[in-house]
Structure formats: C-alpha cells, structure tokens
Amino acid sequence: MSVLKVLRSGEPVSRADLPARTGLSAGTITSTTAALVKRGLIVERKAAAVGRGRPRVYLELNGAGGTVVGARLSERRDLQVSFVNLAGVELHSTTMPIHLTGTLSGLAQRIASALQEAISLAPVGGIRQVSLSLPALVDSERGDVHFMMTYRSEPVPFAAIIAERILLPVTVENDSNLLSRAEHWFGRAQLYDDFTLISVDYAVTSARYSNGLPCSGSSGFTPELGHVKTSYGPSARPCYCGAAGCCSAYSSMGGLVLNPDEWAEATPSLLDLVDERMDRLIHAASQGEPRALQSLADAGEHLGRLVADHINGVDPGMVLLIAPDELYVRFARDQFEAALTANTIPELRRRTTIVFATRSPDWHWKGLAALALERVYLQSDRASLPAGAAFG
Amino acid sequence: MSVLKVLRSGEPVSRADLPARTGLSAGTITSTTAALVKRGLIVERKAAAVGRGRPRVYLELNGAGGTVVGARLSERRDLQVSFVNLAGVELHSTTMPIHLTGTLSGLAQRIASALQEAISLAPVGGIRQVSLSLPALVDSERGDVHFMMTYRSEPVPFAAIIAERILLPVTVENDSNLLSRAEHWFGRAQLYDDFTLISVDYAVTSARYSNGLPCSGSSGFTPELGHVKTSYGPSARPCYCGAAGCCSAYSSMGGLVLNPDEWAEATPSLLDLVDERMDRLIHAASQGEPRALQSLADAGEHLGRLVADHINGVDPGMVLLIAPDELYVRFARDQFEAALTANTIPELRRRTTIVFATRSPDWHWKGLAALALERVYLQSDRASLPAGAAFG
DNA sequence: CAATATATTTCAGAATATGAAAGAAAGTGC
C-alpha cells in the first residue's frame, strides 16, 4: 500500500507508521511525503507529545489543497453540484433543475451552462477539476456517454463538450463507479484491493475493484451486474433493458413496484411513484400482508442468486451490498442467505466476506473527491516507467 | 508489452523491432536482452541478410535453456508426464496409472513417487521446475488442493508434499488455468491482456486474465463459471456440485448425457460412458432425431446465457470458447447466438470479441511450459520495488 | 542536565530507465 492510500483512511498517521503500512523504507517515506506536502496534497498536523522520544507529526490529506466541483445528475433530473475539498469535505452545494428534452448533446450543453453558472456564483475558488456523474452507460476513459435513461443515441463526447465550455478538466463517471470510489477511498472497502460493490436502489448496479484499481471493464464501460439473469424462461420478469429475468427486475425498487411498461419511461414523477409504492409495500409487509412479504422475499432470493453467481464466477473477495435496510435486513435476509448458500460452491463462499450497508447521504461528494484526488495525482505523474517493466 | 511477452509469440523478432513493440528505449532493449541471454532464457538466431544495412539478429525463446516437468492427472486417472523445454516443445513423455484410493495426501505421495520414477528414467536433464495440473479446486498460490473429484477433505498441501520428495520447485494448478496459460502464451489469446476462457468438456470450466495477469480469484482459487446458474426453479437440472441449474449441468458433456447420481461418482469408466453416449447423441442428432437435437440446442442455449451473463457482469473483452466442434459449431450455434443476443446489453456485446476454438492436443504441454517460464522468470526477479509505487 | 527513547532526515549506493552518439555490419555505386 502506498502513502496516499494509507492517509486517505483519515486515521492519524505519522511518518514513523508509514514504513510498516506501505512496505517502503523510512528514507522513501521522507522524500515521498515531502513531495506530497510540496504539491499541496497533504499537510502536517502537530500532535501533543505522548510518552518519551521525539513526538510524531501526523499527516493528513490537505483539504485546502484545492477544490473540485462534483456534479451529479440524479435520477430525478436535478443537477446536484457540490464543491468539495481534497479531503472529501463539502464546502458548498447547490441544486439546479435540468430539463431532459432534446438530444443527448443538447443535454451536455445545458449541463455545461448550469455548471458555468454554479461555478461563477460559488463562494469558493481554487478549482482544479470537474467530475460529473450520470445515471448512464459511460465510457469514462474517453468521456463518452452511450445511453442514458430514455435517451438512445450514438455515443456523445460529454466530457469534451463540457470541458470546452468551462475550460477545466472534466471527468465523466456513472453513479455506481462513484459509489465504489467513495467506499474505496473513505468507506467500508478501504481495506480491500479486491471487492465488488452491488448497489440496490431504483435499479441494481455494480462496480468492481481488482488489484486496487477500478475495473471499468475492458472497454471502458462499467459492467452491469444488475442485468445478470436470475431467472429464465417464460415466467421471467421483463426488465427495462429489453431482456427478461434480470436481477434488477426482481430485486431493485423499480423492479419490485413497477411493471415494465411504466419502467421504460423513467420520469421524475415515476421515481416519486416508486417511493410511494415502496412505502406502501414496506407498510403492507410490516402488517404481515402475504403478497408484500412474498415480493420482498423474492427480491432477497434473486439478490442471493446474483451474489452466488458472482462468487462462483469471479471470486470477488469481498462483496459490499448497499441496499435500503428495510429491503433486505428486515424482510429478506433469510431468503437472501438461503439462495446464497444453495447456489455457491461452499469453498468459495467461505472465503468471501459479505458486508451489508446502507447508502450514506454523503457518498456522492466523497466519490467525487476520490475521483478528483486520483486525477490530481495522476496529472503530476512521473515520466519514467516502473522499474522491471522491461522483463516480464 | 515487455520483451518476453513479445518473444513468446514465436514470430521472428529482432532487437530493432523491440522498442516499438515494448515501448522501451533501444538502450534498455540491449541491456534487457543481454540479461535474458545471460540467464539462458533467450537465444540469438542469425538470419540471412536482406536489403542493405546491418542485418538484424533474431531473438527467440531458448528451448535449451532448461527443462520442465509437467504432469497432468487426467480425468481418466492417468498421470501424463511431459518433459518440455522453455520454448514449449515436448522432448519426452510418458503416462503412468495412478490409483485413486485412500486419502488425498496419500494420493499426493503416490504422485510424488511416480514423478520421481519418471524423472529418473527420462532421457532428459536440466530440470528446473515441476508443474502439476489437477482436475481439482486448487489454491495455486499456496499449492493446496481443496477438493478433487470424489475426494472431499481438508485442504492438503499438495505442492509441499511433492516438493519434499523430489527436491524441485513444484507448482500446482488446475486444468482450466493451464489451458488459459497455454492460450495466452502460445495460442489465440496472445494479443489479449483481458480475456476469459471458457472450456466445455466433461464439465464447463473457466479461467480469466485481467491486465495481462491470470486472475486466480482473490483467494487464490479459480472461479468456476461452470457453476453459474443458467436455470432456476424446480425444473433446474441438478449438478454434481450439489446445486441445481448450473451451466455445467446443461452444456458440458457430463451434463448432457449423465444423470446426476451417475455423475457424482466420476470414475474413469464413467468418462468412457460419457464418450460413448456423446457419440450416440451426436449420431442421433446427425440423423435428425428430435430429442438429441433438443438436448444439443439446450446446451447451446445455456452456454449462450452463461456468456451473456458474463459479458453483462464483467465485460471480459474477449471470450475464448473452447468446445468440441460438433457440440456448438454444428448443432447449437444458432441457439447459442440467440441466447447470447437476447440476454446481453447490446453495447457490451458489440465490444466483446468471441472466438470459437477446439482444444488442441498439445495444450497441456504448452500450458505447463508457460507456467514454468513464468516461474523461472519470477525466481530471478529483481529486489527493488517498481518506481512510483510510493505515491498512488 | 545527562540519559534515553522515539521520530525523522541525510546520504551514498544500487537498479533501472532514457536518449544521443558511437560503433558494427551489411549492401550500393563507381
């Protein structure tokens, strides 16, 4: 593990701790931390001396090292704009409505204008980066958007369009990758270099880290575990993606309370409808209403199947399952566990850690900050190749 | 790409080609190739001069650089022992029967004895490595075998038991990892740093490379795509793994012609039975017998589902499908394609290359040679860490 | 205030890269 990776946990860490935690020598720690301090990425924090000996100087990520603008187009079609420092602390935020009419490149233009306005009005300076998160199929390497909600078009160079307007580096990601970054940098997946995040929300989405790096999939896409099938045959539930039997069609909130024709529309009012129906469903389940209980049990069952298949086929090491508490912990935990156990090779199951969690409200700021930290670091990358690259 | 990676393709390559093919400078190529020549891993081959200018000197893997012993315990319970040079050429081979009675560690002892005998009798010297491939769930990092065919026991330190006896470095792998190495070093996956191999044989097995490295799964296991479910519910076919609805239960030869009680036994005579029944099945299908055609169509359908799920969930870049020709190309290609198309997100499908191939007869020698080349290189690894590891 | 303990920096040296210039080994033209 390297220096920034250790520091980002937020724990107090001194230079003296770092050799053991990174595998690097003390000398290297001195020069590395000096460079990071000089670049403004980390700062020293004096601590009261404890015990004898020279007191340790704690190091931490430097919030004041720069600001990033993170914007997220929510499923409800608000553009949530946050100004976040490099320690992942939100300094300022604002929300602006975005109309989703016209073409996808028209949308990029409107988002660019909104961002321009937000930046000019914000009481914050020193902006280094803009990160944009979209509920879309995104090629984040190129900054292209392939399709999003009801839009279906040729790939649109979203990042380029916006960067041209606001003259800052722009990164485009999708929500689940952002969430996985937040968890990997600041959250429950910090200790894991290999993990898969599965997020259950209006849909089931996923993101994976392998060898400490986000797997965008080989083509720069995010793979979508939500559209792995957990049911086949004529009775399989249709999914908004066009196929049938996708896990998303059973285990997501959209799948639970919408029929596919409704789902295809995906308007903001539809999301309100989902919330409303979910409330009713949870209420009915609390009252012991059999059909509601059955729906939720099915949702757990299908999610268990999904996780089992993923464990059998990928051996992810750790699965971080982010889902509303009522959905699984309260009403479907047993079905989830049963389906998981029934469908997993026991040897692999035993070696896999499964963590249940709910979505924290600040995940998207943190994800955006993580994205920015990665970029800010990469920009000042060194020229030489890694030693040893020539052989293997 | 690095020097050995380029050379292993077998194409004639000179030092002058290497800067472009590896991204390294000419100076580095000189020193790197000198080190590899000195270590005996590669040799120069003089070529007739063509055109003007100093003639290029071709480099190639040095077959004479050492011998590795590759042993494979086949499903038929033969130990196929090959002596392979570092260029992947088989020098000598022999087959010895192994009795599969008693405990797993007893089996390790018997394999050690057989290997010892084979090595002492072989007309070949300079042995550097022993690689053992087993039809088992293997933790190749530690050299442990977790379960194999009918054996079910605590993990057994197979590699250690054998190494103690024959006093050579021993590596334990399983067949599908070996096959993927053969394809990655010498075969159809050379150009791909990211690919998934799916092998259809008595069972459906798989192996994956990501970022140019074999993914043994996070726990050192090979994930088993064969036990990803392609069917659910009461009608799902039971699988020998204990679950039901596994792709292996539909698409593998074992799944096609055995019922699960038979399958659980997995004796050599059972494999003969499988071959015999497969012949009959193929024959019947050639005659247009509806039930046979339906079975094969189902096999294609389920394999299509498996590949579709894998593409949706992992985005593997390339899928190399190794299966008997009759099985898919002749009788189930359409069903495979239909299931694939119906269940894949089109954007991801478009970006995935799918290659159909049959198993070449020399795959296991080549895989063992690849394994050995990897090890021989790693043994003479340098001490320093890769530059730049300290920051990110 | 010395002794001790702990934290951090300094610095010589090893490895691995680069890139420009030199050297080597052939053909070509006269």
Next chain:
DNA sequence: GCACTTTCTTTCATATTCTGAAATATATTG
C-alpha cells in the same frame, strides 16, 4: 576494391526512485 549509405546494436552520461545505515532532531525521565 573502396568510399558511401543504410540499418541495427551498443555505449555511456544522466535521471529517477528506492534502500539502509548513520546522523540528527525533539521529546520525556531520572
């Protein structure tokens, strides 16, 4: 046959990054 051209390969000065031992810094303790 000999100078010239072309192409391939090596040499060498330099840069970067890391190591590890020794030196230095800054506290508490007796």
